[in-house]
Amino acid sequence: MSNTKRRDLLKFAGAATVAAGTGALIVQVTTAGGSQAAVDAPAAAERPNQITETYRGRRIEIGPASPAQKQAQAHHLTATGGAADLGIRIDGVPLHVMQNADGTYTSVSNHYESFKSLREVARAAVDELDGARLLPLQHG
The missing domain is CATH 4.10.170 (p53, subunit A)
Structure with missing residues (x-):
C-alpha cells in the first residue's frame, strides 16, 4: 500500500x-x-540609408547592398528584418553579415557573438581584423 x-x-x-x-x-x-x-x-x-565612418583607421560603409551581397545574404536574413537591402563594406570589401532570429547580427569575422546593430558588427569586425585586410568571401 x-x-x-x-x-x-x-x-x-x-x-x-x-x-x-x-x-x-x-x-x-x-x-x-x-x-x-x-x-x-x-x-x-540604426538603419539609415548610408553610414560612412572611420573606425581605428578603417573605412566602414553601411549602405545599400550590392546584388552579390543580397544574393549571398538572402537565405540568412529574416523577411521582417529589413537588412537584406543593407550591406557592410570595410575598406571597400563586403563583410558577410547574417541576421539572427532575435534581430541581432553576426558576421563571418565573429560567428560566436551577436550584436544589436550593423554598426556594432562592423566595428567588431575591424577589432577582430586587428589591422589585417578583409578578404572577399567566396561562395561556391
Whole structure:
C-alpha cells in the first residue's frame, strides 16, 4: 500500500513540475513582446540609408547592398528584418553579415557573438581584423 502512495506522490510531483514549467514558458512568451520591441528599436533606429565612418583607421560603409551581397545574404536574413537591402563594406570589401532570429547580427569575422546593430558588427569586425585586410568571401 505504501508503494501506491509513493507512486501517486511521484505522479503528482511530476505533473506539478510540468505545470510550473509550462506556466513559466507562457509568462515568458506573453511578456516577450515588450522586450523584443526594445531589442528591435535600437536596431531599427540604426538603419539609415548610408553610414560612412572611420573606425581605428578603417573605412566602414553601411549602405545599400550590392546584388552579390543580397544574393549571398538572402537565405540568412529574416523577411521582417529589413537588412537584406543593407550591406557592410570595410575598406571597400563586403563583410558577410547574417541576421539572427532575435534581430541581432553576426558576421563571418565573429560567428560566436551577436550584436544589436550593423554598426556594432562592423566595428567588431575591424577589432577582430586587428589591422589585417578583409578578404572577399567566396561562395561556391
